[in-house]
Amino acid sequence: MPRSAQINPPAETKPARRTSQRPTIRDVSRLAGVSRMTVSRVLSDPDMVLPATRERVLKAVADLGYVPDRAAGSLSSRRTGFIALMLPTLTNANFAAVAHGLTEALREAEYHLLIAYTDYDMAEEERQLRNLLARRPEAIVLTGAVHRRTATRMLLAADIPVIEIADLPSQPIEHAIGFSNYQVGRTAARYLIDRGFERIGAIAASPDGDVADHRGEERMRGFEDELRLSRRATDLVLRHGSAPVSFHHGAAAIRELLARDDRPQAVFAVSDLSAVGAVMECQRLGVRVPEDVSIMGFGDFEIGGEINPPLTTIHVDFRALGQRTGGMLLDLLSRNAEAGSGEPRIVDVGLRVVERASVKDG
Amino acid sequence: MPRSAQINPPAETKPARRTSQRPTIRDVSRLAGVSRMTVSRVLSDPDMVLPATRERVLKAVADLGYVPDRAAGSLSSRRTGFIALMLPTLTNANFAAVAHGLTEALREAEYHLLIAYTDYDMAEEERQLRNLLARRPEAIVLTGAVHRRTATRMLLAADIPVIEIADLPSQPIEHAIGFSNYQVGRTAARYLIDRGFERIGAIAASPDGDVADHRGEERMRGFEDELRLSRRATDLVLRHGSAPVSFHHGAAAIRELLARDDRPQAVFAVSDLSAVGAVMECQRLGVRVPEDVSIMGFGDFEIGGEINPPLTTIHVDFRALGQRTGGMLLDLLSRNAEAGSGEPRIVDVGLRVVERASVKDG
DNA sequence: ATGAAAGCGCTAACAT
DNA sequence: ATGTTAGCGCTTTCAT
Numbered sequence: 001m002p003r004s005a006q007i008n009p010p011a012e013t014k015p016a017r018r019t020s021q022r023p024t025i026r027d028v029s030r031l032a033g034v035s036r037m038t039v040s041r042v043l044s045d046p047d048m049v050l051p052a053t054r055e056r057v058l059k060a061v062a063d064l065g066y067v068p069d070r071a072a073g074s075l076s077s078r079r080t081g082f083i084a085l086m087l088p089t090l091t092n093a094n095f096a097a098v099a100h101g102l103t104e105a106l107r108e109a110e111y112h113l114l115i116a117y118t119d120y121d122m123a124e125e126e127r128q129l130r131n132l133l134a135r136r137p138e139a140i141v142l143t144g145a146v147h148r149r150t151a152t153r154m155l156l157a158a159d160i161p162v163i164e165i166a167d168l169p170s171q172p173i174e175h176a177i178g179f180s181n182y183q184v185g186r187t188a189a190r191y192l193i194d195r196g197f198e199r200i201g202a203i204a205a206s207p208d209g210d211v212a213d214h215r216g217e218e219r220m221r222g223f224e225d226e227l228r229l230s231r232r233a234t235d236l237v238l239r240h241g242s243a244p245v246s247f248h249h250g251a252a253a254i255r256e257l258l259a260r261d262d263r264p265q266a267v268f269a270v271s272d273l274s275a276v277g278a279v280m281e282c283q284r285l286g287v288r289v290p291e292d293v294s295i296m297g298f299g300d301f302e303i304g305g306e307i308n309p310p311l312t313t314i315h316v317d318f319r320a321l322g323q324r325t326g327g328m329l330l331d332l333l334s335r336n337a338e339a340g341s342g343e344p345r346i347v348d349v350g351l352r353v354v355e356r357a358s359v360k361d362g
Numbered sequence: 363m364p365r366s367a368q369i370n371p372p373a374e375t376k377p378a379r380r381t382s383q384r385p386t387i388r389d390v391s392r393l394a395g396v397s398r399m400t401v402s403r404v405l406s407d408p409d410m411v412l413p414a415t416r417e418r419v420l421k422a423v424a425d426l427g428y429v430p431d432r433a434a435g436s437l438s439s440r441r442t443g444f445i446a447l448m449l450p451t452l453t454n455a456n457f458a459a460v461a462h463g464l465t466e467a468l469r470e471a472e473y474h475l476l477i478a479y480t481d482y483d484m485a486e487e488e489r490q491l492r493n494l495l496a497r498r499p500e501a502i503v504l505t506g507a508v509h510r511r512t513a514t515r516m517l518l519a520a521d522i523p524v525i526e527i528a529d530l531p532s533q534p535i536e537h538a539i540g541f542s543n544y545q546v547g548r549t550a551a552r553y554l555i556d557r558g559f560e561r562i563g564a565i566a567a568s569p570d571g572d573v574a575d576h577r578g579e580e581r582m583r584g585f586e587d588e589l590r591l592s593r594r595a596t597d598l599v600l601r602h603g604s605a606p607v608s609f610h611h612g613a614a615a616i617r618e619l620l621a622r623d624d625r626p627q628a629v630f631a632v633s634d635l636s637a638v639g640a641v642m643e644c645q646r647l648g649v650r651v652p653e654d655v656s657i658m659g660f661g662d663f664e665i666g667g668e669i670n671p672p673l674t675t676i677h678v679d680f681r682a683l684g685q686r687t688g689g690m691l692l693d694l695l696s697r698n699a700e701a702g703s704g705e706p707r708i709v710d711v712g713l714r715v716v717e718r719a720s721v722k723d724g
Numbered sequence: 725a726t727g728a729a730a731g732c733g734c735t736a737a738c739a740t
Numbered sequence: 741a742t743g744t745t746a747g748c749g750c751t752t753t754c755a756t
Contacts, residue, residue, distance in 0.1 A: 072749035306609040434733035
C-alpha cells in the first residue's frame with residue numbers, strides 16, 4: 001500500500017513514554033501499518049474495512065493481545081456502555097434474581113451492569129448514587145418508591161433514563177416497573193379473611209430510622225388497612241427486630257405471637273424467609289401447621305415450596321422483572337438515539353397468591 | 363484575583379459545542395473563578411487549597427450539581443478505581459456473600475466492584491474476562507482452580523494483581539485465598555466413616571461439558587478417595603442432574619438412593635441446598651433423619667440450621683473470605699504503588715464440620 | 725476505503 | 741497556593 005514519503009516520521013511513529021506496558025491502539029496501528037482510525041473501524045464496524053486490511057489488523061490485535069480501553073473510548077464517544085443498578089442488598093434471592101435477569105437481557109447489547117447496594121440505608125443510597133453517576137451510566141435502575149430529596153434531584157440532573165423497579169412508587173421519578181407492596185398486604189389480608197379467619201396476625205420488622213425496609217412496611221400498611229376494612233383487629237400485627245428479616249426473625253416472632261392469650265389463627269409474614277422460619281419453629285414447638293396456625297409468606301422463595309407443609313405465599317416474578325427491565329432499557333436507549341425519550345412508562349407486573357398447604361380454611 | 367490581561371480569551375473561557383448538558387470541571391472553574399486544577403485539587407486533596415478558595419469552589423460544585431467524570435479522570439491518572447470480580451453466579455448465597463464482604467472491605471477505599479458472572483460456563487468466562495479487562499480494573503478476583511488457557515494468558519498479560527478465591531487451585535495464577543474442595547470431600551467422608559457407617563453415599567451433579575461445577579466435582583473426588591482408603595464402596599456416590607444444584611436436586615437424588623437395595627446409611631450432599639432438599643423429601647417419604655438415614659451437607663447455608671433436624675454440614679466462612687480478599691487487595695494495591703508486588707500469597711481459610719442433628723452414629 | 729486533525733474531561737508534572 | 745502545558749487512548753468529523 002502507498003505510504004506517504006514525508007521525511008518527518010508520520011504520526012503513528014510518535015514515541016511515547018508510557019507508564020503502562022499494555023498495548024494501545026497506536027501499537028496495533030504501527031504493527032499493522034495502518035492508521036489508528038482503521039484499527040478502530042476494524043473493531044467496531046469490520047465491514048467498513050477492506051478484508052485484506054482487516055485481516056492484517058486483526059492479526060496485529062491478536063499478536064499484541066490488544067484489549068481496547070473502554071474508558072478512553074467512552075470519553076470520546078460519550079457512550080460508556082454502563083447501566084447502573086442500585087439494590088438494597090445482593091444477599092436476597094429475589095434481588096439477586098433481578099440482577100441476574102437484567103444482566104442476561106443486556107449481555108447481547110454489550111452493556112455492562114454497575115451494581116451498587118445500599119444495605120437498606122438511605123444515606124448510603126445517596127453516597128452510592130454519586131459514585132455511580134461519576135461513571136456516567138447511560139441509564140439507572142433502582143429499587144423504587146422512597147428516596148431522599150437530594151437523591152431524586154441527582155437522578156433528575158443526570159439526564160438519563162431512570163427506571164424504578166420492584167416497588168411501584170406513587171410518584172415515579174420517570175419509568176417504573178414492578179408491583180404494589182401495599183397491594184401485596186391487602187391481598188394477603190383479603191385471602192386470609194376469605195378463608196374465614198377471625199384472629200389474623202402478621203410479622204414484620206420494625207421500621208427503624210435510616211435503615212428501614214420501606215417495602216415491607218408498605219405490605220404491612222396494606223395488610224392493616226384491609227383488616228380494618230373488614231372490621232378485624234390489627235393488634236396481632238407484630239413488628240419485631242430490624243430489617244432485613246430472615247429465618248430467625250420468623251422463628252422469634254411466631255414464638256411471641258403464639259405466646260399470646262389471643263393467639264392468632266393465621267399469620268402473614270412480611271417475607272417467605274420469616275414465614276419459613278415460623279413454620280420451622282412451629283414444628284419444634286409441636287404446633288401444627290396449618291391445623292393449629294396457618295402461615296402465609298411473600299416472595300415465593302424456592303425454599304418455601306420445599307418445606308413441609310409447603311408454604312402458601314404471594315408470588316412476584318423477579319427474574320422476569322429483571323428481564324423486562326432489560327427490555328425496556330434497550331428500547332429506551334435505542335430510541336433515545338432517535339427522537340425524544342417519550343412518555344414515562346409504568347408497568348405493573350402484578351402478583352398472585354400461590355396456594356399451598358400452609359394455610360387451611362379457618 | 364489577578365487574571366492574565368491577554369487579548370485572546372484565557373483557556374477557561376474557551377467555548378465548547380458540547381453534546382451533553384452536564385457540567386464539566388471547566389464550568390465549575392469558570393463559576394468559581396479559578397483554574398481547573400484548583401477545582402481538581404479541592405475535590406481530591408482539599409487541604410492543599412486555601413480555605414477561602416475551597417469554599418468558593420465547593421459552592422460552585424454544589425450550585426452546578428457537578429459530578430466528576432471518572433472515565434476522564436481514570437484516563438489521565440491511570441487509576442480506574444475498579445476491581446473486577448468474576449463469579450459463577452450471583453444467585454448462590456455464598457457467592458453473594460463474597461461479593462457483599464468484598465464490597466464492604468473496598469467501600470472506604472473508594473474502589474468500585476465490577477461484577478461479572480459465568481453461569482458455570484467456561485466460554486462465557488473468557489468473554490466476560492475480555493469485557494472486564496477493557497475497563498482496566500486495578501486487580502481481578504475470580505473463583506479459582508479451572509480456567510481456559512486463553513483466559514489464563516489474558517490474566518497474565520493484564521499485569522494486575524490476580525486473586526483466585528473459594529477454590530484453592532493446585533497451580534494458582536498468582537494469589538489465592540480459599541479452601542480445598544478436595545479436602546471438603548475427604549473431611550466429609552472421614553467424618554461419616556468415623557461415625558461408624560458402612561454404606562455411605564453421596565449426591566452431586568453430573569459433570570457435563572462446558573457447563574460444570576468443578577468445585578462440586580472436586581468435593582466428590584475427595585469423598586471417593588477417602589472412601590477407598592477406608593475400603594468402602596463408592597457405588598453409592600450418585601451423579602444426578604446438572605449444576606447448579608438446588609433443593610429439587612437433593613429431593614430427586616435421595617429418592618433414587620433410597621430406592622436402592624443397598625440403601626445408604628449416610629449421605630453427603632455436594633451442597634446444603636441438595637442436603638436440605640433431601641431432608642425435606644425424607645420427611646415426605648416418612649423416612650426418619652437421622653434414624654433411618656443420616657444426611658450431611660456442605661456450605662453451611664442459613665437454611666440448614668433452621669430445618670428439623672438441623673443439618674450437619676461443613677462450614678466455610680465466605681463472607682470473611684470476601685473481607686479477607688478485600689484486605690489483601692488493599693494491601694496489594696497500596697504496596698504496588700511503592701515496591702514490587704512481592705510474592706504470591708496463598709491463604710487457606712480452612713473449613714470445619716458443624717455437627718448438628720442430621721447425622722447420628724451408625 | 726483510509727487518514728489527519730481535533731478533542732472528550734480530566735490530572736501529572738512542572739512552573740510561578 | 742495556584743496556574744499552565746501536555747497529554748491519557750480513544751472516536752468524531754471531515755478530508756482525500
